[in-house]
Amino acid sequence: MIRRIAAVAIRRDSAAQQGSVEDQVYSELRDRFMSGVYLPGEVLTLRNLAANLGVSPMPVRQAVRCLIVEGALEMLPNRTMQVPRMTRDRLAELLSVRRALEGLATEAACRVVTPRQILAIEKIHALSHKAFESGEMRRSLVMNQRFHFALYEAAQSSVLMPMIQGLWLQAGPFMHLALSSTAGMRWDGTHHLELLQALRDGDPTEARLAIERDINKTAEALLVTPHFAAGRTEAPERRVARG
Amino acid sequence: MIRRIAAVAIRRDSAAQQGSVEDQVYSELRDRFMSGVYLPGEVLTLRNLAANLGVSPMPVRQAVRCLIVEGALEMLPNRTMQVPRMTRDRLAELLSVRRALEGLATEAACRVVTPRQILAIEKIHALSHKAFESGEMRRSLVMNQRFHFALYEAAQSSVLMPMIQGLWLQAGPFMHLALSSTAGMRWDGTHHLELLQALRDGDPTEARLAIERDINKTAEALLVTPHFAAGRTEAPERRVARG
DNA sequence: GGGAAAAGACTGTGATCACAGTAGGTGCTT
DNA sequence: AAGCACCTACTGTGATCACAGTCTTTTCCC
Numbered sequence: 001m002i003r004r005i006a007a008v009a010i011r012r013d014s015a016a017q018q019g020s021v022e023d024q025v026y027s028e029l030r031d032r033f034m035s036g037v038y039l040p041g042e043v044l045t046l047r048n049l050a051a052n053l054g055v056s057p058m059p060v061r062q063a064v065r066c067l068i069v070e071g072a073l074e075m076l077p078n079r080t081m082q083v084p085r086m087t088r089d090r091l092a093e094l095l096s097v098r099r100a101l102e103g104l105a106t107e108a109a110c111r112v113v114t115p116r117q118i119l120a121i122e123k124i125h126a127l128s129h130k131a132f133e134s135g136e137m138r139r140s141l142v143m144n145q146r147f148h149f150a151l152y153e154a155a156q157s158s159v160l161m162p163m164i165q166g167l168w169l170q171a172g173p174f175m176h177l178a179l180s181s182t183a184g185m186r187w188d189g190t191h192h193l194e195l196l197q198a199l200r201d202g203d204p205t206e207a208r209l210a211i212e213r214d215i216n217k218t219a220e221a222l223l224v225t226p227h228f229a230a231g232r233t234e235a236p237e238r239r240v241a242r243g
Numbered sequence: 244m245i246r247r248i249a250a251v252a253i254r255r256d257s258a259a260q261q262g263s264v265e266d267q268v269y270s271e272l273r274d275r276f277m278s279g280v281y282l283p284g285e286v287l288t289l290r291n292l293a294a295n296l297g298v299s300p301m302p303v304r305q306a307v308r309c310l311i312v313e314g315a316l317e318m319l320p321n322r323t324m325q326v327p328r329m330t331r332d333r334l335a336e337l338l339s340v341r342r343a344l345e346g347l348a349t350e351a352a353c354r355v356v357t358p359r360q361i362l363a364i365e366k367i368h369a370l371s372h373k374a375f376e377s378g379e380m381r382r383s384l385v386m387n388q389r390f391h392f393a394l395y396e397a398a399q400s401s402v403l404m405p406m407i408q409g410l411w412l413q414a415g416p417f418m419h420l421a422l423s424s425t426a427g428m429r430w431d432g433t434h435h436l437e438l439l440q441a442l443r444d445g446d447p448t449e450a451r452l453a454i455e456r457d458i459n460k461t462a463e464a465l466l467v468t469p470h471f472a473a474g475r476t477e478a479p480e481r482r483v484a485r486g
Numbered sequence: 487g488g489g490a491a492a493a494g495a496c497t498g499t500g501a502t503c504a505c506a507g508t509a510g511g512t513g514c515t516t
Numbered sequence: 517a518a519g520c521a522c523c524t525a526c527t528g529t530g531a532t533c534a535c536a537g538t539c540t541t542t543t544c545c546c
Contacts, residue, residue: 020498020499020500021499021500022308022499022500045526045527045528046527046528047526047527047528055500056500056501056502057501057502057528058499058500058501058502059499059500061305061528061529062304062305062308065265065305065308065309066308066309066312069309069312069313070312071401071402071405075528078507078508078509078527079507079508079527079528079529080508080509080527080528081528090401090402093400093401093402093403094402096347097344097347097402097403097406100343100344100347101340101343101344104339104340104343157336158314158333158336159314159333159336159337159340159413160336160340162314163340163406163409166406170402263528263529263530264529264530265529265530288496288497288498289497289498290496290497290498298530299530299531299532300498300531301529301530301531301532302529302530304498304499318498321497321537321538321539322497322498322499322537322538323497323498323538324498
């Protein structure tokens with residue numbers, strides 16, 4: 001049974017989308033994972049994804065393989081692919097590595113960031129804060145992500161950036177599942193403001209500490225959610241992919 | 244012109260090699276990159292690789308895409324694939340991230356490592372040292388890698404291990420190019436011994452410092468080599484793939 | 487003889503088909 | 517009515533072909 005709910009053509013966004021079809025598929029799927037389109041435990045199939053993206057299965061195969069290598073997708077022994085469930089241990093590890101890598105990136109960024117970039121980051125923070133105040137949690141999460149990535153991009157590191165993206169990619173589905181509801185989420189942008197001040201002062205160490213505090217805050221919010229998988233023996237609850 | 248120098252079947256090693264052909268190809272290519280089979284700047288093509296591995300181009304395509312995502316391979320604007328050249332900046336970044344991640348893994352390993360595992364690591368160190376003494380640099384490098392990975396594997400982290408492997412994968416071709424000659428390489432296993440002592444003492448902080456010192460030592464040895472690419476405007480010098 | 491143009495080889499990419507294995511559903515048998 | 521077997525639908529995987537580029541080489545003309 002092939003359910004084509006909305007066969008959105010992959011070229012929808014940005015008229016002059018360039019690159020091969022596979023690159024577009026890969027990019028689109030990355031965005032979807034980071035945006036929480038797919039939920040932990042959800043089962044995806046090549047042909048459904050292809051139909052949903054409006055492309056042939058071929059480019060999807062390779063994009064999906066890459067996502068598996070990155071840990072954003074899991075291949076079960078049955079050869080079926082599913083969005084990995086999250087365990088408390090795994091989340092703690094991800095956050096630990098985030099602290100290390102994003103701390104490094106923040107230090108590097110602080111040393112070379114331009115006033116113009118700082119302004120852009122401030123702007124993104126304002127948007128995130130505004131979205132949070134109006135209860136648009138989804139949008140606030142996305143803007144928060146943009147805030148972090150705008151910062152790390154200033155570091156201009158071709159090593160750190162892909163690794164950090166990989167971490168967000170792995171945590172994406174779970175983060176959106178756990179935080180997209182307003183319940184129990186009392187976020188304040190204190191650490192973001194501290195970071196911005198450190199950037200203006202050109203104080204890498206303080207900037208690093210601010211980011212680490214921000215990640216710790218996220219950790220506190222995430223680790224209390226009841227969304228964790230109990231282990232390898234959890235109930236099936238296999239969600240069928242929507243596309 | 245298809246040059247089949249040695250069309251080695253992919254199933255050569257270990258009779259009961261399991262998994263799909265693509266998994267085997269991917270695994271084999273990873274090993275080759277980490278072993279320095281391919282040199283920085285070398286150009287690889289799908290069909291040559293496929294012929295060399297004795298498989299059809301199809302599985303190679305996907306494996307190669309994954310390697311590109313991991314940063315082990317580069318795709319030029321011409322759509323040709325080449326082993327990335329190394330720059331001093333990039334190497335410094337890789338080593339910086341290695342310090343952070345392998346430090347983390349070492350701490351974690353130190354907390355859960357068993358005496359039996361410590362013995363195994365000691366054994367590997369002895370082999371590495373012995374190979375170095377007899378001038379077998381290639382073998383010494385491989386054993387050194389096994390030493391590190393045996394340590395990190397003790398940490399049992401499904402997050403850290405793949406990331407660290409990715410780092411070694413990116414640095415692999417350059418490391419072997421720079422260090423496989425005995426010239427200018429005066430390695431001593433002091434830091435390895437310090438690490439082993441810290442493991443026995445159950446002192447995570449000291450273990451972490453020992454690994455960091457070890458990586459710093461490697462950094463010193465690597466950063467003085469004259470093998471760096473000058474930048475984006477370097478001479479072509481495109482080595483043709485051997486397969 | 488030198489330079490421009492065309493022909494050739496070879497590249498990655500995408501589509502389509504065949505295949506083996508699995509999961510789930512249906513119908514028959516006991 | 518319950519249990520078992522078969523059968524259908526669907527999964528990822530691999531192979532093969534066609535195609536549009538690029539790069540090299542050859543060939544023709546000035």
